[in-house]
Amino acid sequence: MTESPSRPLPTDPAAGHGLPTAPLAALDSAPVEARSVPDGPTSVDRIRAADLHLSDLWLPAVTLDQAALTHNLDRFARWCAEHGVDLAPHAKTTMAPRLWSAQLERGAWGLTAATVAQARVMRRFGVPRVLIANEVVEPAQLAWLADALADPGFEPLCLVDSVEGVRIMENALAGAARPLPVLVELGVAGRRTGVRDPEQALELARTVAASPRLTLVGVEAFEGVFPQRRDDDSPDRVRAWLDRLYDLARRADAEHLFDEAAEVIVTAGGSSYPDLVSDALAEPPELSRPVRRIVRSGCYVTHDDLFMERASPLRSAADDDPLRPALSCHARVLSRPEPGRALLGVGKRDVSFDVDLPVPRAVLRDGERIPLADGARVVELNDHHAFLDLSAPAEEAVRVGDVVELGLSHACTVFDKWPLIPVLDADGRVVDAVRTLF
Known part of the structure; x- marks a missing residue:
């Protein structure tokens, strides 16, 4: 049915060589509409060569941590x-x-x-x-x-x-x-x-x-x-x-x-x-x-951050070498229409909501990451908006134009919303991308 497996050219070290080269290479070169990248249609190969950073992505963007x-x-x-x-x-x-x-x-x-x-x-x-x-x-x-x-x-x-x-x-x-x-x-x-x-x-x-x-x-x-x-x-x-x-x-x-x-x-x-x-x-x-x-x-x-972190035997509370959240969503603060409330440009079309709503992790502003450990909670999602309730100290930390980093729950209902997901290294560089075929 297919050729015998041979080793593909080096790409993301997570990708591995468990499947034949040719169909994977064809998938990586195929154009796809990818709403979180600056140019589209694009391909995994083009993204690898584009020298992009998280700050170059169109938001909202779901990303993978390499x-x-x-x-x-x-x-x-x-x-x-x-x-x-x-x-x-x-x-x-x-x-x-x-x-x-x-x-x-x-x-x-x-x-x-x-x-x-x-x-x-x-x-x-x-x-x-x-x-x-x-x-x-x-x-x-x-x-x-x-x-x-x-x-x-x-x-x-x-x-x-x-x-x-x-x-x-x-x-x-x-x-x-x-x-x-x-x-x-x-x-x-x-x-x-x-x-x-x-x-x-x-x-x-x-x-x-x-x-x-x-x-x-x-x-x-x-x-x-x-x-x-x-x-x-x-x-x-x-x-x-x-x-x-x-x-x-x-x-x-x-x-x-x-x-x-x-x-x-x-x-x-x-x-x-x-x-x-x-x-x-x-x-x-x-x-x-x-x-x-x-x-x-x-x-x-x-x-x-939530569903599996509560249940998995390799959750952080139960194992010395736990699994780590590898999916994130980054969304822009679109509005602060009233005290205690911010609207983010992300919704049900972008992230999972069947088990838990997203959890705010941090604000990203001018190269700084400001943790939102307390006082910030997503309470509702529309198709393209998230309602973020704020109290001290988060109330003063969130401004219009900021980027909010969100943790997610239940990966199965995140992947199916994104035909292409950028992969980030520790410095926020886009080093690869993953194609999905739902």
Whole structure:
């Protein structure tokens, strides 16, 4: 499907060499409308050569911190190695092939996709293995999977959670070159997909094992459906629920339901509780096949100031070498219409707001960075305006024309708003850019 990987020309050291050169180079040279750079359309290659600084960008601008990005990529790869788990990061967080390349270079077993459309992009850039974390029942998407199964260099996997879904998949894959590897998904009552009852899950595993079009290769769960916080009983509920994974795998193996698989995959682990998953999977049962333990965290790449900083096991309050926020937004103060209120030129079209509103970090003025530790709070977002409430001492620190540096929450709903994100070094120079493909 693609050329064999070869080493690309040196660019951002975070980018890595985990994917083939040619599609990455083509993406970097392709023009794109990028609203935060002075000239457009532009490309990653042109930005690398332009000698830009943060002060040259059109605001609002979401940027990536080069040092924090590299640190996070390295730190989580080490964490996985220390805990004896493989990583299939949820690549929908960034939909950025150069960041996928960095993750694969650092040892990722494969990538996780939420949709077949995302998996299609991953295959186009040479990703060798993609776990689609859903049951696929769309006829056209199953036709794509049937075609992909003819490619010996690409291994797609997906989930199943119903006999009806299995029958739809069987019919659509009748002409496929090989069976599709699938994992039975365990779910939580009242939440999203997955078999609710362990007995029904075992029955579904029997159905898959009897299918000539599917191969049962493992069991899966997503504990992120529980509240993602550490200050209540949520971690205990997660631990109790995760115990079902090995129990299901053990019972299915006892009935020889994995006989067509080379190994048994047991996977869970979003970005909030990978430590609980690694603990739950620390002592695999003796099965007829080797057990591969996989976590699927995605938000670690950039971490954040709020959501992940509250929940991640590598948050600053819980680890001596924590993940660092790598995403920022810079916005201009447009108006001070009344005491205690400033309006920033940034809104819902630019930053995440589904979990938390942005947090003001500092004012940037005349080369000086003035921290806003107290007295400044974003209380509302319109499409293109942020309402910043101010009290002492921040009241006196914020002026019309200032630039406010904002920390963000939940990277997944930031990346999808920006087709090109500048990467800054410690001096605010634009040293690279990351393309996204949502």
